Amino acid sequence: MxxxxxxxxxxxxxxxxxxxxxxxxxxxxxxxxxxxxxxxxxxxxxxxxxxxxxxxxxxxxxxxxxxxxxxxxxxxxxxxxxxxxxxxxxxxxxxxxxxxxxxxxxxxxxxxxxxxxxxxxxxxxxxxxxxxxxxxxxxxxxxxVADRVGLVTPRVICQIINEACFTVQEGTATMQDVDLGMKLGTNYPKGPFAWANAIGVERVYAVLEALWQDTHDERYKVCPLLKRQALRGEPFAV
Structure with a gap:
């Protein structure tokens, strides 16, 4: 083809x-x-x-x-x-x-x-x-899958990344701790922050912002840490 x-x-x-x-x-x-x-x-x-x-x-x-x-x-x-x-x-x-x-x-x-x-x-x-x-x-x-913003996998993965950002922002764990914990505890191929870098932090932010605008569901409200990195065009330091 x-x-x-x-x-x-x-x-x-x-x-x-x-x-x-x-x-x-x-x-x-x-x-x-x-x-x-x-x-x-x-x-x-x-x-x-x-x-x-x-x-x-x-x-x-x-x-x-x-x-x-x-x-x-x-x-x-x-x-x-x-x-x-x-x-x-x-x-x-x-x-x-x-x-x-x-x-x-x-x-x-x-x-x-x-x-x-x-x-x-x-x-x-x-x-x-x-x-x-x-x-x-x-x-x-x-x-x-259903025709909706973010389809299914992007919506799930971006939400996990967003929750990880809240965890670090609140001082509960470091980015390195979160990434290691998710890889060992859930057998994910990458931790949330490494995955965000691989996808592109700006793309993750764009998906979440679109989901928030579409649903106004608190699950998709963008963490300030994620928004800052996206607007700066910078990856997470992991």
Whole structure:
């Protein structure tokens, strides 16, 4: 298959490992600040869309012109990373409510992409068969979850990281203690702070802030320690 990936360079190695070397990949960065910068991106998209069998659009592209362009002009299945909004929101913003045949959400956070199951959501229940066909061609098993902010795994992992931040902020334990305790006590592959660094502290903050705005559930209220690190663009010192 020819896989078109928009704004996925930050997980390119993980993406290629997930789906394997038998596919053809086109990674296109869609970040731009002017019409002059958009022109070569548009040209690259034009060429890739012609032969793409499936497209993955990462969260960084959701507010860019590339999302509308991609959704409007391709007939292949489109997977949009769902972190800060519903899949239905992305559909409405991209197509102004016009129907699209094959639109899916997926979990693409670093460290959470290359798993046995691809975590996905549906915009239209009628597309379940096409989803199964596409995932089979990609060579991945998958699990359909509810269309909601953060899907399932990002919501859980980011909440754990947030609680760990409150624990350290309150002076109950150090970051190193928390990481070691979670690895030994729960058999997690990484402690919360090391995991936050691997995902990207700013991405963790973005997911939690979106969950808070969507639900106003106290579980998702961002710890000041996490917010400070994210706004500074700094990883945790572990």
């Amino acid at each position: 020819h896989i078109l990936v928009i704004d996925g360079h930050h997980v390119e190695a993980e993406f290629r490992e997930k789906f394997g070397p038998t596919h053809e990949y086109s990674f296109i960065e869609a970040d731009y600040e002017s019409d002059a910068q958009w022109a070569p991106i548009q040209q690259a998209l034009n060429l890739a869309i012609i032969t793409a069998n499936v497209a993955f659009c990462f969260c960084d592209a959701l507010s860019s012109r590339s999302q509308y362009y991609l959704l409007k002009d391709t007939k292949c299945p489109i997977f949009i990373e769902i972190l800060r909004e519903f899949l239905a929101d992305a559909h409405h913003e991209g197509l102004n409510g016009q129907p699209t045949q094959m639109l899916f959400g997926f979990c693409g956070l670093p460290t959470l992409l290359n798993r046995r199951l691809l975590e996905v959501s549906l915009y239209d229940e009628a597309n379940r068969e096409k989803l199964a066909e596409t995932c089979s061609a990609l060579g991945t098993d998958y699990r359909v």
